[in-house]
Amino acid sequence: MPALRIEKLRKSYGALPVLKGIDLSVENGDVVAIIGRSGSGKSTMLRCINGLEPFQEGSIEVAGHRVEGSSSRLRELRKEVGMVFQGYNLFPHLNVADNITLAPRVVKGVPRAECDALVQQVLSRVGLEEKAGAYPDELSGGQQQRVAIARSLAMKPKVMLFDEVTSALDPELTGEVLKTIAELAEAGMTMVLVTHEMSFARRVATRTVFMHEGRVWEEGLSETFFSSPQTPELQSFIAPNLN
Amino acid sequence: MAYQMNFTPVLARAPELVEGTINTVFLSAQSIAIGVTIGLAIALIRVDGPKWAAAAGATYVEAFRNTPLLVQLFLIFFGLPYMGVRLSANTAAILAISLNLGAYSTEIFRAGLLAIPRTQIEAGLALGLSRLQVMRYVIIVPALRIIYPALTGQLTLTLLGSSMASAISATELTLAAAKIESQTFRSLETFLIAAAIYIALTFVFRAIYWLIGLWLFRRKAPPAPVLVPLLERQPEARI
Amino acid sequence: MMDSFGWPGVEFLFRGFMWTIGLSVITFLAGAFFGLLFALGRALGPRWLRFAIGGYIQLVQATPLLIVVFLAFYGLSFVGLYFPPLAAAAISLTVYATAFLADIWRGCIEAVPRTQWEAADSLALSRMQRLRYVILPQAFRIALGPTVGFMVQIVKNTSVTALIGFVELTRAGQLLNNMTFQPFHVFLTVAVMYFAACYPLSLSSETLKERKSASSTH
Secondary structure, eight states: OSSSSEEOOOOOETEEEEEEEEEEETTTTEEEEOOOOOOOOHHHHHHHTTTTSSOOEEEETTEEEESSSSHOOEEEEEETTTOOOOTTTOOOOSSSHHHHHHHHHHOOOOOOOHHHHHHHHHHHHHHHHHHHHOOGGOOOHHHHHHHHHHHTTTTSSSEEEEEEEEETTTTHHHHHHHHHHHHHTTTOOOOOOOOHHHHHHHHHSSEEEEEEEEEEEEEEEHHHHHHOOOHHHHHHHHTTTOO | OOOOOOOEEEEEHHHHHHHHHHHHHHHHHHHHHHHHHHHHHHHHHHHSSSSSHHHHHHHHHHHHHHHHHHHHIIIIIIGGGGGTOOOOHHHHHHHHHHHHHHHHHHHHHHHHHHHOOOOHHHHHTTOOOOOOHHHIIIIIIHHHHHHHHHHHHHHHOOOOGGGGGGGTTTHHHHHHHHHHHHOOHHHHHHHHHHHHHHHHHHHHHHHHHHHHHHHHHHHHHSOOOOSSSHHHHHHGOOO | OOOOOOOHHHHHHHHHHHHHHHHHHHHHHHHHHHHHHHHHHHHHHOHHHHHHHHHHHHTTTTOOOHHHHHHHIIIHHHHHHOOHHHHHHHOOOOHHHHHHHHHHHHHHHHSSSSHHHHHHHHHOOHHIIIIIIIIHHHHHHHHHHHHHHHHHHHHGGGGGGGGTTSHHHHHHHHHHHHOOOHHHHHHHHHHHHHHEEEHHHHHHHHHHHHHHHHTTTT
């Protein structure tokens, strides 16, 4: 069973169609990069996957859960599907450790005694062991984003979704976040990333998907995808990015 | 015991209610005109005036914002004669309410003036405008736009607060209602009608503020609209 | 008994002042209780509830406090419920404070960015958990300054109950003035007492607002 299967997904805002029939399948251990121009629907599709955006037609199945129905069913899904946002969205009133342990404690009932170990474990995966007591506004953007990744990891997700997680960062800070994601990929995490970082997609993603006008326009293994684009739209999209 | 509502004796006094309503409108409008002028003047002094004047302005603001309007009315109406100043109830009411609004609107105007970026002032000065001209042409309208919701909210509170002038027997709606109540003994009916009139007045005043806002912030620059190219008359070109 | 304004007069006013403080505390506690319920209902409730609470806020905020106080005191006693001045005062002031606090706090709840809801959402927190652990703690910080600022209004609003004969500070001033005929001294002292209660609140409200805006620039 694939980790994620999207079939005939359609969504519109009022009369404006955003997703016009998406089919996509992601296997366990896959790292799939989604690229495309802004307005192509890539972030909207990602937000549909964990139920943040409602959609009108089609079906999504992720980590064994169908995206549908009541909020309690969506919560079961979200326990196993992590999401990292462009704007980090850390909780500003909680320190790093509390940001990380809030959901494990109140959603999964992890006892306090185990929380310290959990914090250390996930922070070491993002290289921020010494920041457990810091507040979000004391951290750089890159550090905040790595904490957001650690917060998501603490729920031990089966699938992780990344929504343009480096777009809000200064160029010199994107490297540390991309390195963290690359390490997760090596460890076998199933991930779907919406990104603008072409060379990163080429290097780290097993497959790359090009979205255009609300459709999956072209997809393929990353090695061949960038070197031999099939459609003129993809050719013109990646031309300025890759030499 | 079941209470039978009976509005007839109150409605029979409609002329007094109408007169009270008109008096309330005049009392509020005069107080608003004077109070806003005071507020704008003292805000300018607090932002840009000499130190001693700014300090005096701050003292006035804090004194009036941290005491009840009712006590201000009593002090001005009953207390001032002690200092040789005898005012009619209506004049005392206008004075007290204006000073009260003046204190609140000072702080509102000041927040607006401080919200305008320094670069706007510098740009104006760099074009050779005087400080006063910068204030008049560059700062006032955008500052007013920022604070407009807060200011009109305060003006609504002033309208409602004018009801307290009845405590010194200034002629306005609440005094008229109190008189009708004491003669008809129809308390609930009288004050329900008074409440309805105040609610209606509030919405009328708000509609007027809204229209003034449209005129202040959306309309094209008045001079020679025909000569100005259409593109330059887009709303976002105006401040 | 008292024919000129002196120390006994100040003592008399001070007893009224204690009633002003007491009535303010009652009003704030009751107003905060209902105000929080109304703010939550207005920000997060079903459509009909939001509409009803919005209507309540609109109507109360368009009615003079004095009229609300008169309605409670004269009006309701005719319906067969006699309200002693203290009860009429507390009820009408609470009705008023509830509307304003609900409006202030709704704004604070809505000032927490949408992205915070989403982040909590994608961590599988339930609606109540999101409110309790993520939204309300942040809204609380935003609300501190405006709430303390509104306490100043509550203290000043209690003066209106003088006009239904509840003997708090302003009514005590009227009574003392009737005995001494020294309105300037009496009402100036009354004003000073109000100022002593309100100014510290105003100052701390400003400090809290500044601290919030300083921390939000990080």
